[in-house]
Amino acid sequence: MSAPTSSWQRDVEGCLDADELRVVRFLRSSHPELVAPFLSAVPRARRATLNRLTSSVLREGVAGSASEFHEPSPVEGVEKLGLAPGKTSKVLSLAEEGSLIVPVAGSYAFGRLEVEGPILHVSAGRIRKLRHAAELLRLIRQRGPNENPRGHWVEFERQLENGSANLALAYAYQGEKGERLRKMASGCGAETVLDLALTLRASDGDFDPALLFEQLCVEGHNLHPGAKTKTSMGPEAVYRYAPEFDGAPDLRLVGIRRDRAESASLSGRDVGEILFDQHLGLREAVTREFAERGLSRTGYLFVPVHPWQLKNVVPEVYRAEISEKVIVPVEGASVPGRATSSFRTVVPRVGRGRLAMKTSVDSQMTSTIRSISPNTANNAPEFTRLIRAVLRREPQLARTFVPVCEVAGANFKADPTEPDPGTGTAKSRNLSAVLREDVGRHAGRDELAIVGCALYAGSPITGRPILAELVEAFAKSSGVSSSSEAAFRFVSEYTSVSLPGFLTLMVKYGIGLEGHLQNSVPVFKAGRPVRLLFRDWGGARIHGERLRRRGLRVSFYPGSAVLTDRLDEMRNKVFCAVFQNQLGEIILQSCKHFGVPERDLWREVRRICDGIFDEIGSHPEHAADAAADREALYGTEADYKALTTMRLDPKGGYRYAKVSNPLHGSSLQGRNVS
Secondary structure, three states, rough: OOOOHHHHHHHHHHOOOOHHHHHHHHHHHOOOHHHHHHHHHHHHHHHHHHHHHHHHHHHHHHHHHHHEEEEOOOOOOHHOOOOOOOOOEEEOOHHOOEEEEEEEEEHHHEEEEOOOOOEEEOOOEEEEEOOHHHHHHHHHHOOOOOOEEEEEHHHHHHHHHHHHHHHHHHHHHHEEEEEEHHHHHHHHOOHHHHHHHHHHHHHEEEEEEEEHHHHOOOOOOOOOOOOOOOOOOHHHHHHOOHHHHHHOOOOEEEEEEHHHHEEEEOOOOOOHHHHHHHHHHHHHHHHHHHHOOOOHHHHHHEEEEOHHHHHHHHHOOOHHHHHOOOEEOOOOOOEEEOOOOOEEEEEEOOOHHHHHHHEOOOOEEEEEEOOOOHHHHHHHHHHHHHHHHHHOOOOOHHOOOEEEEEEEEEOOOOOOOOOOOOHHHHHHHHEEEEEOOOOHHHHHOOOOEEOOOHHEEEEEOOOOOOOHHHHHHHHHHHHOOOOOHHHHHHHHHHHHHHHHHHHHHHHHOOEEOOOOOOEEEEEEEEEEEEEEEEOOOOOEEHHHHHHOOOOOOOOOOOOOOEEEHHHHHHHHHHHHHHHHHHHHHHHHHHHHHOOOHHHHHHHHHHHHHHHHHHHHHHHEEEEEEHHHHHHHHHHOOEEEHHHHHHHHHHOOOOOOOOOOOOOOHHHHOOOOOO
């Protein structure tokens, strides 16, 4: 029975957009206790999405905005709307549409702005607050002619509305979840979420602390304005399956007739056989069901499929194949799972050390539809072989730079005579899976494997970023009394653990890993970084000529984009993901919460980089590559992955904006950039 609607709720609902109203209808029918928390969270979620989009627009110069980005002159009446006197603001001219005034709490490396306070639209003597990212997008689009078709702007606007509604729902749920976790912490004497995770693992052998942190990643990607977008997915599915709602999808199996399946593995056993070995009774249940249908199990290769995908995508995309029994969904058996921070990657709900399952989900999340290409599925074990071969040559590095190996992959093989290329692509991508090690196997009993995107998430116990709890634990274990000194040393140790692996693979082997925060899982002991786990290699780039000079060969799926002859493409994977996304966020949080000058931290990062380049370059066979990569990394400007521009570009592919580089010598010698 639904709770009565108050007048306040009715007033708020009158201002909601279509996606927010869909969430309200879902909550009222299924979770009425969350209706009021959701409505209260809507302004916060809209503000967070708007601020992230604004920062991205200004950094990338979307529609020429950077050329008109300047300090404001006084605007009469602005103070009345919350811009405190003396507060730094930026002004963006909108031509006939007036101008935007953007309050900025901080400016950080790589052109990153921390937008804080109301964003004001000043036009024809009228001042109004922007309340939604969609409003900003419409104003930018109206500035004048641009190369991006209107349809791309409208679609991106729709995605931002969807993401904002999902974020508000996440805020509402996390408020309730936080109360539960605080009660648990109080009951066992835990003062931080780190303490709670260790305590729960000590008392329950099946508790998975790595998953706890995966499911605390409420806000998603730290830079992308569409971080919570899930197109084609209603709020009931988001609530049921997304990690921030403690999503627990039961993965179903689908059989693909072997002549229409592609498969690769480390062991020679395919994805289905590996899962049958890992999950008690699964093989018998599938064998029995297929026998009852007059089918032989051994004639099919089985892949795990996300329940949303099985309901909403598979029946339509593979209608003919299902009717012909080329594809056979298993009805009576499933693998209970829990969602990790990537949504589509699921870990088994019971049993430690079992393989994680990366599934195909045909929904756009951030910049990409999260289906899995045949390239990614079939390259997974080959990339693992390559990484293992490299680390055998680098035994000292292997102790602290640890791959989360992908052991098998499989996909449906589309008919090469399919007349419609779009149909063939959809069929090859929407019934795919990759099996990967579980990160928990790489952490000891007194260690915590914490996915990088949880570092800036709020702790449900203290309300502070989990990174701040780690720095405080680091201070205690290292005997440092000054919090700013502890933060500086924490960043130094973190960098010393993570960068040798990324830079060594880049310089010596031409392997550019996409080491952003979701793909990086640092392991901590008493707050100290002890190793870095790296995972998900589908976005990596390998410079073929450099790898061949090291005497290594790979055999990737035909047409794979992973091999490139462009050094800048390979380098940008490391520069953008590791330095801008990963280290940039850790340094920003350290500046905000511990007052460490940002310039000092980037100077320390460069000192560590210099040591790595010097060591690699001391070997004659690597000297030229080390010098070239060092010069590229320390350039005056850096390529920033233009996330908003990419969403508006009809051509697709990667786009970059030029931003100032904090690792350049003049940046380190000049004024503090924080």
